[in-house]
Amino acid sequence: xxxxxxxxxxxxxxxxxxxxxxxxxxxxxxxxxxxxxxxxxxxxxxxxxxxxxxxxxxxxxxxxxxxxxxxxxxxxxxxxxxxxxxxxxxxxxxxxxxxxxxxxxxxxxxxxxxxxxxxxxxxxxxxxxxxxxxxxxxxxxxxxxxxxxxxxxxxxxxxxxxxxxxxxxxxxxxxxxxxxxxxxxxxxxxxxxxxxxxxxxxxxxxxxxxxxxxxxxxxxxxxxxxxxxxxxxxxxxxxxxxxxxxxxxxxxxxxxxxxxxxxxxxxxxxxxxxxxxxxxxxxxxxxxxxxxxxxxxxxxxxxxxxxxxxxxxxxxxxxxxxxxxxxxxxxxxxxxxxxxxxxxxxxxxxxxxxxxxx
Numbered sequence: 001x002x003x004x005x006x007x008x009x010x011x012x013x014x015x016x017x018x019x020x021x022x023x024x025x026x027x028x029x030x031x032x033x034x035x036x037x038x039x040x041x042x043x044x045x046x047x048x049x050x051x052x053x054x055x056x057x058x059x060x061x062x063x064x065x066x067x068x069x070x071x072x073x074x075x076x077x078x079x080x081x082x083x084x085x086x087x088x089x090x091x092x093x094x095x096x097x098x099x100x101x102x103x104x105x106x107x108x109x110x111x112x113x114x115x116x117x118x119x120x121x122x123x124x125x126x127x128x129x130x131x132x133x134x135x136x137x138x139x140x141x142x143x144x145x146x147x148x149x150x151x152x153x154x155x156x157x158x159x160x161x162x163x164x165x166x167x168x169x170x171x172x173x174x175x176x177x178x179x180x181x182x183x184x185x186x187x188x189x190x191x192x193x194x195x196x197x198x199x200x201x202x203x204x205x206x207x208x209x210x211x212x213x214x215x216x217x218x219x220x221x222x223x224x225x226x227x228x229x230x231x232x233x234x235x236x237x238x239x240x241x242x243x244x245x246x247x248x249x250x251x252x253x254x255x256x257x258x259x260x261x262x263x264x265x266x267x268x269x270x271x272x273x274x275x276x277x278x279x280x281x282x283x284x285x286x287x288x289x290x291x292x293x294x295x296x297x298x299x300x301x302x303x304x305x306x307x308x309x310x311x312x313x314x315x316x317x318x319x320x321x322x323x324x325x326x327x328x329x330x331x332x333x334x335x336x337x338x339x340x341x342x343x344x345x346x347x348x349x350x351x352x353x354x355x356x357x358x
Contacts, residue, residue, distance in 0.1 A: 003150040004162045006169065010145065011188040012262050012315045013097055013137030015181045026094045026138055031147075032085070034179045034187070036078045037221075039168055041330075043073050045223030048209035049216045050074040060214055068156045069212035076156055076213065077164070086155055087165075092146040096136035098252035099125060101264045104274040106248035114279060115272040121250045124184070132251045137186065139257070156211060160204040166193045167201025175228050176328055177312060183299075185266025185315035188326065221310070221330045228328040229343055234353035235322060239275045243268070263316040263323065270298070270313040275350050282311065282327075282346055293335065311343075325354070 016030035040050035049072040053059045062082030063070035071080055079085035103117040126132050147169075155161050170193050172178050177187035233240060244259060258264055265273075272281035287294040299309035310330045316323040325347065331339045348354045 002162075003148055004165055005146060005148045006166070006191055006193070007144045007146055008140065008169075009190040010094075010138070010140045011190060011317050012185055012264075013099070013139055013257075014094070014179050014189070015137055015184075015186040017180050026091050028089050028091060030180050031091060031178065032078075032089050034172075034182075035089070035165075035168060036074065038172055038176060039078065040074045041221045041223050041226070042168065042171060042205065043209065044220065045226070046206055046209045048073040048205075049213040050220070051080075051214070051216045052218055052220060053078075053080065055218075058216075058218060069214065071214050072216050073209060073211075073213045077159070077161065084153055086151060086153055086161060088150045088152055090148045090150070092148070093141040093143055094138045094145050095141055097139045097257055098254045099132065099135040099137050100249055100251040100253050100258065101267055102243060102247040102249050102253070102258075103265070103268050104243060104247050105268065105272060105279075106250070114274070115284065117267055117271065117273075118248065118250055120271070121267060125251075135251065156208070158204075158211070159208055160200065163197055163201035163204050164208070165201070166197045167205065169193065170198045170201075175226070177314065182314075183266075183270060183309045183312040185264060185313060188314050188317060225330045225332060225336075226328070227331055227336065227340060228326065229340065229347075230357040231325045231327075231347055231351070231354045232319075232357060233316060233323040233325055233351050237351050237353040239273075239351050240316070240323070242275075243273075259316075259318070261318050263318075266313045266315045269325070269347070269350060270311070273350060280346065280349050282313065282343060285346055285349075286342065293339075297329070297331065297335075297339065324357075325351075 016027040043050040051058060051060050051072045051074065060071035060075040060080040062080055068076050071083060075083065077086050101121055105115050106118040107116050122132050125135050149165055151161065169191050173189055173191050176182065178189050179187040243265060268281065270282050272279050272284035283294055283298040295307055297310050300307045312329050314326040316325055327343055344356060
């Protein structure tokens, strides 16, 4: 079985985590975890089985006597206790870049109590000995980065693992993001993949879902609940011009990266920002209307209790004479229409020139 090697390009920095949140180098484990997470969502959407590998009680354990059917479809590819991952992942030609965000809410303003994005960003990304202006993320080199997947054991009969992995990467490129913290604008990438291979991978996945696997009862993110909205933003947008002229840079602004390549403002859009002298943002505004739904969709941390975010927002990505913005995630069917309308209305409330891409 030959290795799979693809060239990719980062549109926004890649976050791969590390000890004490330093992200001092590329950690393949962060990428592997992201690949598996999206693979599980696709598997569930196609009617297959995917366990929660983070649960001590509910994750799979391979039984050599029962073979492949003793574990879920995701574990048959990505491994579990007793079964190694089916492939190794190696990434090359990535370089560290200064971590930076720009925000309109960096503390108390105009004598009013406002959300403090500076505080939240520091809380999220700083660690002992590493203030936010020393933290780095990762960008591909000008030649482009390389991801190599090398098989390390046999796969179930009939599985075209190369086609499946290319379909997986295509899904991440076109619809989601790669790596941790995609809700904060990280992980927007480009990868060129042959359309015929994409179709082949999807068809192979659908056939694979018909093969025996361990049944999983838990409900986790599935592409059956997935949505994606993309918008164009004019470079002369009123809010964007205000953000770039009056916004506060958190971390270090690298003129070689932003705003010529992207504007790192996902946190403001997703949480809260100041536009036309009013506080507006996807989570903030929804919280005023329906706190329970806002927590369900955008997450929350209370003591030891953590609710993961289901809504992700990209940074603004430079595209010729305009910028593009991607909002994507998972919404329960009963809330889908109202939430998607809410997102569109809020984005247009922040960016007067926002236009939804059909």
